Amino acid sequence: MSKLKFTREEALAFHLEPTPGKWEVNATVPMNTQRDLSLAYSPGVAVPCEEIAAHPELAYDYTNKGNLVAVISNGTAVLGLGNLGALGSKPVMEGKSVLFKRFADVNSIDIELDTEDPEEFIKAVRLMGPTFGGINLEDIKAPECFIIEQTLKEQMDIPVFHDDQHGTAVICAAGLINALHLSGKKIEDVKIVLNGAGAAGIACIELLKRMGARHENCIVLDTKGVLWQGRTEGMNQWKSAHAIKTGLRTLEEAMVGADVFLGVSAKGAVTQAMVESMADNPVIFAMANPDPEITPEEAHEVRPDAIVATGRSDYPNQVNNVLGFPYLFRGALDIHARAINDEMKIACAEALAELAREDVPDEVALAYGTSLTFGRDYIIPTPFDPRLIHRIPPAVAKAGMATGAARRPIVDMHTYEETLKSRMDPTASILRSINARARAAQARMIFAEGDDPRVLRAAVTYQRAGFGKALVVGREDDVRKKLEEAGLGDAVRELEVVNAANTRHLNTYKGFLYKRLQRKGYDQADVHRLAARDRHVFAALMLAHGHGDGLITGATRKSAHVLELINHVFDADAAHGAAGVTALLHRGRIVLISDTLVQEWPDEEDLANIAERSADVARHLGLEPRVAFVSFSTFGYPVSERAAKMHGAPKVLDERGVSFEYEGEMTVDVALNVKAQEAYPFQRLSGPANILVVPARHSASISVKLMQEMAGATVIGPILAGVDKSIQICSTNMTANDILNMAVLAACKVG
Numbered sequence: 249m250s251k252l253k254f255t256r257e258e259a260l261a262f263h264l265e266p267t268p269g270k271w272e273v274n275a276t277v278p279m280n281t282q283r284d285l286s287l288a289y290s291p292g293v294a295v296p297c298e299e300i301a302a303h304p305e306l307a308y309d310y311t312n313k314g315n316l317v318a319v320i321s322n323g324t325a326v327l328g329l330g331n332l333g334a335l336g337s338k339p340v341m342e343g344k345s346v347l348f349k350r351f352a353d354v355n356s357i358d359i360e361l362d363t364e365d366p367e368e369f370i371k372a373v374r375l376m377g378p379t380f381g382g383i384n385l386e387d388i389k390a391p392e393c394f395i396i397e398q399t400l401k402e403q404m405d406i407p408v409f410h411d412d413q414h415g416t417a418v419i420c421a422a423g424l425i426n427a428l429h430l431s432g433k434k435i436e437d438v439k440i441v442l443n444g445a446g447a448a449g450i451a452c453i454e455l456l457k458r459m460g461a462r463h464e465n466c467i468v469l470d471t472k473g474v475l476w477q478g479r480t481e482g483m484n485q486w487k488s489a490h491a492i493k494t495g496l497r498t499l500e501e502a503m504v505g506a507d508v509f510l511g512v513s514a515k516g517a518v519t520q521a522m523v524e525s526m527a528d529n530p531v532i533f534a535m536a537n538p539d540p541e542i543t544p545e546e547a548h549e550v551r552p553d554a555i556v557a558t559g560r561s562d563y564p565n566q567v568n569n570v571l572g573f574p575y576l577f578r579g580a581l582d583i584h585a586r587a588i589n590d591e592m593k594i595a596c597a598e599a600l601a602e603l604a605r606e607d608v609p610d611e612v613a614l615a616y617g618t619s620l621t622f623g624r625d626y627i628i629p630t631p632f633d634p635r636l637i638h639r640i641p642p643a644v645a646k647a648g649m650a651t652g653a654a655r656r657p658i659v660d661m662h663t664y665e666e667t668l669k670s671r672m673d674p675t676a677s678i679l680r681s682i683n684a685r686a687r688a689a690q691a692r693m694i695f696a697e698g699d700d701p702r703v704l705r706a707a708v709t710y711q712r713a714g715f716g717k718a719l720v721v722g723r724e725d726d727v728r729k730k731l732e733e734a735g736l737g738d739a740v741r742e743l744e745v746v747n748a749a750n751t752r753h754l755n756t757y758k759g760f761l762y763k764r765l766q767r768k769g770y771d772q773a774d775v776h777r778l779a780a781r782d783r784h785v786f787a788a789l790m791l792a793h794g795h796g797d798g799l800i801t802g803a804t805r806k807s808a809h810v811l812e813l814i815n816h817v818f819d820a821d822a823a824h825g826a827a828g829v830t831a832l833l834h835r836g837r838i839v840l841i842s843d844t845l846v847q848e849w850p851d852e853e854d855l856a857n858i859a860e861r862s863a864d865v866a867r868h869l870g871l872e873p874r875v876a877f878v879s880f881s882t883f884g885y886p887v888s889e890r891a892a893k894m895h896g897a898p899k900v901l902d903e904r905g906v907s908f909e910y911e912g913e914m915t916v917d918v919a920l921n922v923k924a925q926e927a928y929p930f931q932r933l934s935g936p937a938n939i940l941v942v943p944a945r946h947s948a949s950i951s952v953k954l955m956q957e958m959a960g961a962t963v964i965g966p967i968l969a970g971v972d973k974s975i976q977i978c979s980t981n982m983t984a985n986d987i988l989n990m991a992v993l994a995a996c997k998v999g
């Protein structure tokens with residue numbers, strides 16, 4: 249797996265833009281009218297206040313408590329960076345909040361408490377209990393974290409969970425179950441070396457011992473070396489519990505013959521010589537963040553038989569608590585749990601281990617750009633695995649219900665699992681999968697408009713992000729000047745600049761073009777002008793001759809005009825079944841609208857073609873197509889001449905016998921809203937439509953732009969579909985990032 253590289257500047261820019269930090273608050277109720285105001289606030293708000301005061305459990309119904317978790321830290325052990333203080337820990341805590349939301353739809357806010365005094369900390373957290381459904385303690389150093397967590401658990405009636413202890417222990421256990429499975433060893437027999445006797449370390453070793461690891465087989469170390477019985481320096485009661493009778497004193501000595509190394513200490517704590525001295529098929533979990541105790545490359549260099557995991561996302565086997573805390577809390581919140589107990593943690597570990605041993609869905613493999621099958625490089629599910637959300641929380645919830653932690657048990661587990669699936673935003677996985685496929689394709693992308701700075705920036709990013717080679721059509725001196733102006737002077741050497749003057753193929757291109765145009769009123773001189781002077785035509789000729797794998801153009805001229813030029817070389821027109829499809833992404837929903845590019849006023853046959861092309865695009869995006877032919881009438885009413893073709897188009901598809909769902913004509917609300925569909929029990933869509941075929945290009949343009957401007961929808965496209973080469977036509981208002989997205993679509997041949 250390739251290492252994802254970024255600069256310090258990029259990391260800072262990510263946190264600065266579009267607004268400082270990583271999350272914001274959105275209202276879930278309308279707040280527009282006087283009535284809204286009087287319900288949400290005084291006097292209406294008094295009613296739920298009184299109800300809750302009388303029956304506290306109603307807070308789960310009338311407030312956001314039941315889906316709200318606080319991520320609380322004092323910044324005393326920020327990742328492996330040490331004590332950065334409360335404020336210095338805020339980016340990590342904001343990050344954890346975002347992970348809660350992204351992976352398990354748990355609302356979460358970060359709270360940084362400016363104290364290192366456990367008593368003060370405990371008091372502050374206890375007092376804020378009513379607000380939250382759970383407390384996730386984070387990056388608090390040992391041994392204070394043990395006292396803090398234990399006391400809060402005793403004092404609070406909601407789950408209190410120190411992520412660095414138990415989140416880490418759960419994932420480490422899940423990974424170890426599978427790693428030992430692969431190395432053919434039993435937990436009862438293995439010799440384990442644990443480096444780091446802090447929050448994460450003590451919790452990991454306790455959980456492993458509960459799972460069968462033998463006390464005398466576990467050697468625990470801290471900055472002073474081995475915890476041996478009789479040692480006094482730097483000890484505390486939690487460390488003492490794991491001290492053993494041994495003559496070993498250093499990590500170097502402890503590692504000789506060890507089967508398992510677990511690192512929750514600090515960067516670079518392990519040397520290659522130590523790894524070399526381990527037993528056969530050693531398991532090495534170097535979990536320190538952001539930099540591991542030893543890198544997988546270093547470990548594998550001396551021990552190719554090692555199974556290596558780190559806490560990072562840019563290596564295989566990410567043993568990181570991000571796989572645990574979102575799902576543990578999701579399951580706990582959904583049963584209104586009083587606590588997250590050991591049984592719930594073990595259920596989580598076992599469910600994770602089991603998931604990794606199962607067949608991996610293609611979409612997960614695609615998103616990672618590598619095939620994933622249970623083995624040395626895949627012992628634990630990847631964080632973006634969409635199965636986690638509906639597999640792990642039910643396991644946690646069941647364990648909670650079985651052990652009396654649930655205030656409100658789940659009655660129908662099957663329905664619960666289905667609700668969990670619908671919680672997640674499908675658009676994120678679609679975008680990820682497109683990116684991964686583009687990376688795997690390594691397409692040589694022709695950027696026709698090398699005189700436009702946005703196009704140049706997109707081309708540079710395309711290449712630097714590892715999607716493939718960028719070929720830029722333009723004049724070399726002009727490209728250099730514009731790149732320098734954009735602060736990308738060093739990219740001049742990276743891009744390949746192509747033009748009519750520096751290509752060997754101009755005569756071939758002209759011959760090809762003359763053949764296509766000679767009977768359409770073009771003479772040799774016209775053809776020369778087009779091939780040598782028009783960058784859209786030149787770029788299209790490159791593509792037609794296989795001198796590139798995809799083409800991006802249209803950022804500088806109106807798309808209809810660009811399409812006309814490209815059609816000198818290709819047959820991207822209605823007669824040949826081409827269509828433009830635009831994807832709208834909004835609030836977790838994705839809807840395709842077509843035709844947004846090619847045909848002005850399609851007839852019934854054209855509309856059927858457009859539906860077929862759109863269904864192809866939908867499948868490429870990983871969607872099961874459901875087409876609605878939309879109009880201002882629904883199934884014949886009101887009667888209108890203009891709606892007749894929308895009424896007729898489904899019949900054309902009936903005759904063609906296509907293999908996707910379609911229906912029409914209907915208004916957009918019937919198409920998109922299952923409740924509205926109930927008024928038409930005969931209609932054949934099995935759910936809301938995800939493709940809207942509209943009557944004409946103007947209605948397409950109006951719908952897309954309205955969604956973009958009013959609702960802030962993300963727009964991808966128009967994607968040119970139905971042409972045998974990969975061409976994408978941008979619009980003139982696109983940003984460099986939009987253009988890059990189009991190139992990525994072209995690279996994975998979505999059209």
Ligand SMILES: NC(=O)C1=CN([C@@H]2O[C@H](COP(=O)(O)OP(=O)(O)OC[C@H]3O[C@@H](n4cnc5c(N)ncnc54)[C@H](OP(=O)(O)O)[C@@H]3O)[C@@H](O)[C@H]2O)C=CC1
Pocket residue numbers: 324325326327328329387388389390411412413415416443444445446447448449469470471472482511512513514515517535536537538558559567568569570
């Ligand atoms: N992958 C994951 O999911 C997670 C990884 N971690 C990582 O684990 C590490 C520890 O975190 P946490 O337990 O919260 O921190 P703590 O501060 O609670 O504990 C750190 C422990 O590591 C020991 N230690 C530090 N440096 C060394 C070293 N060079 N050699 C041996 N022992 C060392 C400390 O020793 P002493 O007691 O002598 O000071 C202490 O026992 C961090 O790097 C963190 O990023 C943590 C949680 C989750």
Ligand SMILES: CC(=O)C(=O)O
Pocket residue numbers: 326327328387411412536537559568569570
């Ligand atoms: C992952 C995590 O929580 C840590 O490194 O602290």
Ligand SMILES: [Mg+2]
Pocket residue numbers: 327386387411412
């Ligand atoms: Mg942490």
